[in-house]
Amino acid sequence: MQTGKKTRAMFKRAKACMPSGVTSNYRYWGDDKSLVLKRGEGAYIWDQDDKKYLDYRMGFGPVILGHGFPAVLEAIKEALNMGNVFALTHEYEIKAAEKIKALTGVDLVRYANSGTEATMHAIRIARAYNGRDKIVKFEGQYHGFHDQVLWSTFPPLASVGYRNAPIKVCQGSGVLSSSAQNVVLLPFNDEEQLEKKIKDNYGDIACIIMEPIMGNCASVMPRKGYLEFVRKLCDQYGIVLIFDEVKTGFRVAKGGAQEYFNVRADMATYAKALGNGFPIAAIGGTKEVMGDIGFLKIPHGGTYSGNAVATAAACATLDEIEAGALDKVSTHGKRLMQGITKILNHRGLHGFVQGPESMPAMVITEAEAVYDYRDVAATDHAIYEQIIWKLLEKGVMPDTGVHEPWFISASHTDKDADFAIGAFDEAVTEVLS
Ligand SMILES: Cc1ncc(COP(=O)(O)O)c(C=O)c1O
Known part of the structure; x- marks a missing residue:
């Protein structure tokens, strides 16, 4: 995925005044890949080119209710x-x-x-x-x-x-x-x-x-x-x-x-x-x-x-x-986890989704389970990342690295989950073809 013209131009400005163009090392994705955002609302964010993403990073987790709640x-x-x-x-x-x-x-x-x-x-x-x-x-x-x-x-x-x-x-x-x-x-x-x-x-x-x-x-x-x-x-x-x-x-x-x-x-x-x-x-x-x-x-x-x-x-x-906002988070997380699991099985890609419903994570591996850092480090990062970059192209944004869970907010709806699952199916199919 390459960012759009306005985003790239803005990132150039960022690089001229901040090391690597970012304020936290984990935000740098490459000169033509790093995003510069315009705004966020609920479960969505928009970049400088008005490309819209369903956000599963949610600022690396803090935005539990939704952007601009x-x-x-x-x-x-x-x-x-x-x-x-x-x-x-x-x-x-x-x-x-x-x-x-x-x-x-x-x-x-x-x-x-x-x-x-x-x-x-x-x-x-x-x-x-x-x-x-x-x-x-x-x-x-x-x-x-x-x-x-x-x-x-x-x-x-x-x-x-x-x-x-x-x-x-x-x-x-x-x-x-x-x-x-x-x-x-x-x-x-x-x-x-x-x-x-x-x-x-x-x-x-x-x-x-x-x-x-x-x-x-x-x-x-x-x-x-x-x-x-x-x-x-x-x-x-x-x-x-x-x-x-x-x-x-x-x-x-x-x-x-x-x-x-x-x-x-x-x-x-x-x-x-x-x-x-x-x-x-x-x-x-x-x-x-x-x-x-x-x-x-x-x-x-x-x-x-x-x-x-x-x-x-x-x-x-x-x-x-x-008042119960986490119920919405869990409902969405459960639907997403089930959808991704179904696709992994259906497409014959060995792996699984784990963790709590509010911050699930996917690993691609032949192993039955992972228990520590070493286990996760031994999973297939390359294919994971290929899938995620495809998802980004399709407007769904989990973090690009396998270590970071998918963060869900109370603004993520069932419809959003279905959109993400559909995009995931397409991404996996393209990567495996
Ligand atoms: C478990 C844990 N502890 C501490 C930190 C550091 O928090 P901050 O980035 O707000 O300094 C993080 C950040 O991701 C974290 O995940």
């Missing part, structure tokens, strides 16, 4: 009338925190502005709580852009090493190499390795930070009992369990993955769906772990954290979620 826009307009940043507490902050507590069951909430900030703060709070340095992180899990978590997020399969002794692969240059010393790296879904590494590092591990569903690795689900096992080990060894719910929070269930799996973490980080696309994040946790955050004790702050616009957006978004 009226109730959220109204709430923001109202909030703007009072100003935005005061460096003092205001009512929107309190209201949003009360709603987060009610939906997720956390005791206390602190705000941040992005998922990166939230996971950075959560790790620090965990370290302060038990006075330890090391963190457990899993291959193929992504927690944002701070140094200590930029290890083995998307490593090439050739460099990951032996499964029982995974090599910590840095995401790129500039990351503090010594930050790896405090990272205990493991494959996901492997109880034996986890227990062994915790014992090997007895008394040193502050926290396990994990995406309960691999939202950055084809929505790989935890094996039955795995999260309960992790919880048990954390209790046994005094380790703080952090669920990074930046993707799963307010998406897979009203109360996120904690509700979906009925497993409690000590802290959870939220961002994306919390504000329907407006920059807000939160760290929620137990009184025991978060109760001591305060001046000269546990550092936490941020000039823009809890600003009026973002917290008003969160209030409006959470009201919709509370």
Whole structure:
């Protein structure tokens, strides 16, 4: 797929003023392929050439209700009338925190502005709580852009090493190499390795930070009992369990993955769906772990954290979620998953769709199931990408990479699902012919 004339011209301008023409590395698709958008509405986006796409990226997940969702826009307009940043507490902050507590069951909430900030703060709070340095992180899990978590997020399969002794692969240059010393790296879904590494590092591990569903690795689900096992080990060894719910929070269930799996973490980080696309994040946790955050004790702050616009957006978004918006998300997701599965079977292409209905993912593989990053890395990325580029030509836009799930919003309709399924059938047929 090549972008249209106006989009290409605009991207040229972008490249002249921003490295690679983008504000986040993951948005660069090539000089004649990267999109420059004009607008979004509901489940659709339009590029500079007015080409319309049914959006299954939804900003990499935040837009849970739909682009430009009226109730959220109204709430923001109202909030703007009072100003935005005061460096003092205001009512929107309190209201949003009360709603987060009610939906997720956390005791206390602190705000941040992005998922990166939230996971950075959560790790620090965990370290302060038990006075330890090391963190457990899993291959193929992504927690944002701070140094200590930029290890083995998307490593090439050739460099990951032996499964029982995974090599910590840095995401790129500039990351503090010594930050790896405090990272205990493991494959996901492997109880034996986890227990062994915790014992090997007895008394040193502050926290396990994990995406309960691999939202950055084809929505790989935890094996039955795995999260309960992790919880048990954390209790046994005094380790703080952090669920990074930046993707799963307010998406897979009203109360996120904690509700979906009925497993409690000590802290959870939220961002994306919390504000329907407006920059807000939160760290929620137990009184025991978060109760001591305060001046000269546990550092936490941020000039823009809890600003009026973002917290008003969160209030409006959470009201919709509370009122049942996720039912629409699931209905669409189910229809889409069934449709894609049927086509894969019908066309004789080995693969499957997995994950929760609100963020499903497809893998093309002869394997029966995938359980970790290595499994997903071994699936057929080439054919996956060929299908997706065909879909883009047809106006349906999941992300181009196999790791990113398809994000569904409450604005996606049955008709949209049928359109996407039809386009998928055509795309697969063309790729296989
Ligand atoms: C699970 C998870 N944690 C953290 C982050 C970082 O969030 P942000 O991009 O808002 O910094 C992401 C971003 O995709 C994520 O998926």
